[in-house]
Amino acid sequence: MAADVGPGGLAVLTAAALAVALVVLYTVRLGAPPWPSAPRARRALLAALPDRVEGEILELGSAWGGLALDLAARYPDRRVVAVELSPIPWAVSRLRALAGRAGNLEARRADLHRVDLSRAGLIVCYLHRDAMARLAARLRAEAPHGCVVVSNTFGLGDWTPVARHPVGDAFGTTILVYRVPESLPATQA
Ligand SMILES: C[S@@+](CC[C@H](N)C(=O)[O-])C[C@H]1O[C@@H](n2cnc3c(N)ncnc32)[C@H](O)[C@@H]1O
CATH class of the missing domain: 3.40.50.150 (Vaccinia Virus protein VP39)
Known part of the structure; x- marks a missing residue:
């Protein structure tokens, strides 16, 4: 799988995963998701x-x-x-x-x-x-x-x-x- 996406793709996937993890972490910490008003x-x-x-x-x-x-x-x-x-x-x-x-x-x-x-x-x-x-x-x-x-x-x-x-x-x-x-x-x- 890693070989398919290449080093650039892997870096993007890692950054995206870290960003999602950070959003989840702060949602738990602050008690509110970054959910915009509908x-x-x-x-x-x-x-x-x-x-x-x-x-x-x-x-x-x-x-x-x-x-x-x-x-x-x-x-x-x-x-x-x-x-x-x-x-x-x-x-x-x-x-x-x-x-x-x-x-x-x-x-x-x-x-x-x-x-x-x-x-x-x-x-x-x-x-x-x-x-x-x-x-x-x-x-x-x-x-x-x-x-x-x-x-x-x-x-x-x-x-x-x-x-x-x-x-x-x-x-x-x-x-x-x-x-x-x-x-x-x-x-x-
Ligand atoms: C439900 S969203 C509201 C988004 C926007 N105000 C709207 O109505 O579209 C609530 C936001 O408050 C932020 N939040 C919660 N507690 C906070 C705090 N103590 N300091 C700064 N931001 C906080 C959350 O991270 C989240 O992004």
Whole structure:
């Protein structure tokens, strides 16, 4: 088999196998696969975004960067930071940002739980329950009041969304919109 593909082919196969292994490893470590929002959910999410944003736009867990490119195109006068820790999806999103000449888009390899939220005007995410609970705690402490959070599927713990947009797919997917309040009621603080 190895003789059939030749040394070049073997190198490509090895690199591909390593890349797949790395994606699997980070999926297990982070508890979320680099699965992009499905086209219908992505359309609903984009439709749920505010017309104007004050401050930075963060996409937390941006995977391959498709949604981040949409955000950069939608808000050309805003800085968009796409945050992804898994190296292969991050590398692809960085290449896509360069190829798409999205000057306002930064593809940053970082842990989303360590990213500065203090300048965010809009946060977009599609994560999982535990990550959202951790994020909720940090938003309370760090995000500016009025910051809008738009999440595919997973809610911010016991926060009450200001809007819910059912996607209308077979899975019952909903896009949830939150706004960070000035001071949270006792039950949510
Ligand atoms: C389901 S994908 C969402 C992709 C994209 N946001 C979208 O909606 O199309 C979730 C991504 O979050 C990333 N992720 C999970 N935990 C993370 C963390 N702590 N720091 C950075 N990225 C993380 C995963 O690697 C994965 O690529």
